[in-house]
Amino acid sequence: QVQVVESGGGLVQAGGSLRLSCATSGRIPSINYMGWYRQAPGKPRELVAEISRGGDTNYGDSVKGRFTISVDNAKNTVYLQMNALKPEDTAVYYCKANLGRDYWGQGTQVTVSS
Numbered sequence: 030q031v032q033v034v035e036s037g038g039g040l041v042q043a044g045g046s047l048r049l050s051c052a053t054s055g056r057i058p059s060i061n062y063m064g065w066y067r068q069a070p071g072k073p074r075e076l077v078a079e080i081s082r083g084g085d086t087n088y089g090d091s092v093k094g095r096f097t098i099s100v101d102n103a104k105n106t107v108y109l110q111m112n113a114l115k116p117e118d119t120a121v122y123y124c125k126a127n128l129g130r131d132y133w134g135q136g137t138q139v140t141v142s143s
Contacts, residue, residue, distance in 0.1 A: 038137030051124030063107040067120035
Protein backbone atom coordinates (compact mmCIF):
# COMPACT_ATOMS: atom_id res chain seq x y z
CA GLN A 30 0.00 0.00 0.00
CA VAL A 31 1.35 3.39 -1.02
CA GLN A 32 0.83 6.51 1.04
CA VAL A 33 1.37 10.07 -0.13
CA VAL A 34 1.51 12.70 2.61
CA GLU A 35 1.85 16.45 2.12
CA SER A 36 3.03 18.97 4.69
CA GLY A 37 4.07 22.60 4.91
CA GLY A 38 0.94 24.51 4.01
CA GLY A 39 -0.29 27.50 5.95
CA LEU A 40 -1.10 31.19 5.93
CA VAL A 41 1.37 33.69 4.50
CA GLN A 42 1.26 37.31 3.39
CA ALA A 43 1.58 38.26 -0.25
CA GLY A 44 5.23 38.32 -1.29
CA GLY A 45 6.15 35.68 1.25
CA SER A 46 7.42 32.13 0.85
CA LEU A 47 6.39 28.62 1.80
CA ARG A 48 7.94 25.23 1.26
CA LEU A 49 5.77 22.18 0.76
CA SER A 50 6.96 18.61 1.22
CA CYS A 51 5.47 15.38 -0.04
CA ALA A 52 6.68 12.01 1.18
CA THR A 53 5.71 8.66 -0.22
CA SER A 54 5.90 5.44 1.75
CA GLY A 55 4.90 1.84 1.43
CA ARG A 56 5.61 -0.70 -1.26
CA ILE A 57 7.04 1.59 -3.94
CA PRO A 58 8.24 -0.24 -7.06
CA SER A 59 9.52 2.80 -8.89
CA ILE A 60 8.43 6.40 -9.07
CA ASN A 61 8.12 7.70 -12.62
CA TYR A 62 7.38 11.26 -11.62
CA MET A 63 5.91 13.31 -8.81
CA GLY A 64 4.08 16.56 -8.96
CA TRP A 65 2.09 19.28 -7.30
CA TYR A 66 -1.37 20.36 -8.36
CA ARG A 67 -3.74 22.86 -6.83
CA GLN A 68 -7.42 23.53 -6.70
CA ALA A 69 -9.03 26.81 -5.70
CA PRO A 70 -12.73 27.00 -4.79
CA GLY A 71 -14.91 26.81 -7.87
CA LYS A 72 -11.98 26.08 -10.17
CA PRO A 73 -10.63 22.87 -11.71
CA ARG A 74 -7.48 21.25 -10.42
CA GLU A 75 -4.44 22.56 -12.26
CA LEU A 76 -0.81 21.65 -12.67
CA VAL A 77 1.67 23.54 -10.52
CA ALA A 78 4.87 21.59 -11.18
CA GLU A 79 6.06 18.10 -12.02
CA ILE A 80 9.45 16.44 -11.82
CA SER A 81 10.61 13.13 -13.22
CA ARG A 82 12.93 10.72 -11.49
CA GLY A 83 15.61 11.97 -13.84
CA GLY A 84 15.03 15.58 -12.84
CA ASP A 85 13.09 16.87 -15.83
CA THR A 86 10.64 19.55 -14.71
CA ASN A 87 7.44 21.06 -16.00
CA TYR A 88 5.72 24.13 -14.52
CA GLY A 89 2.34 25.73 -14.87
CA ASP A 90 2.55 29.09 -16.59
CA SER A 91 1.29 31.02 -13.58
CA VAL A 92 4.11 29.86 -11.30
CA LYS A 93 7.11 29.91 -13.63
CA GLY A 94 9.96 31.90 -12.14
CA ARG A 95 8.43 31.87 -8.64
CA PHE A 96 8.10 28.20 -7.68
CA THR A 97 10.77 25.51 -7.76
CA ILE A 98 10.19 21.77 -7.56
CA SER A 99 12.90 19.37 -6.42
CA VAL A 100 13.11 15.71 -5.49
CA ASP A 101 15.11 13.56 -3.11
CA ASN A 102 14.95 10.16 -4.77
CA ALA A 103 16.56 8.41 -1.81
CA LYS A 104 13.75 9.63 0.43
CA ASN A 105 10.99 9.41 -2.20
CA THR A 106 10.16 12.97 -1.26
CA VAL A 107 9.36 15.95 -3.45
CA TYR A 108 9.50 19.58 -2.40
CA LEU A 109 7.89 22.74 -3.71
CA GLN A 110 9.58 26.02 -2.85
CA MET A 111 7.10 28.83 -3.38
CA ASN A 112 8.38 32.40 -3.47
CA ALA A 113 6.74 35.74 -4.23
CA LEU A 114 3.36 34.29 -3.32
CA LYS A 115 0.23 36.03 -4.55
CA PRO A 116 -3.35 35.92 -3.26
CA GLU A 117 -4.30 34.01 -6.41
CA ASP A 118 -1.98 31.19 -5.29
CA THR A 119 -4.48 30.43 -2.53
CA ALA A 120 -5.67 26.85 -2.99
CA VAL A 121 -5.47 23.32 -1.69
CA TYR A 122 -2.22 21.86 -2.95
CA TYR A 123 -2.17 18.18 -3.79
CA CYS A 124 0.80 15.91 -4.33
CA LYS A 125 0.73 13.11 -6.86
CA ALA A 126 3.14 10.23 -7.27
CA ASN A 127 3.04 8.20 -10.46
CA LEU A 128 4.17 4.66 -9.92
CA GLY A 129 2.56 3.26 -13.04
CA ARG A 130 -0.72 4.53 -11.63
CA ASP A 131 -1.38 7.76 -9.81
CA TYR A 132 -1.45 8.08 -6.04
CA TRP A 133 -2.74 11.31 -4.54
CA GLY A 134 -2.26 12.89 -1.16
CA GLN A 135 -5.04 14.43 0.90
CA GLY A 136 -3.94 17.98 0.16
CA THR A 137 -2.61 20.89 2.19
CA GLN A 138 -4.14 24.35 2.35
CA VAL A 139 -2.12 27.35 1.25
CA THR A 140 -3.64 30.75 1.95
CA VAL A 141 -2.00 33.97 0.79
CA SER A 142 -3.37 37.16 2.28
CA SER A 143 -3.19 40.51 0.50
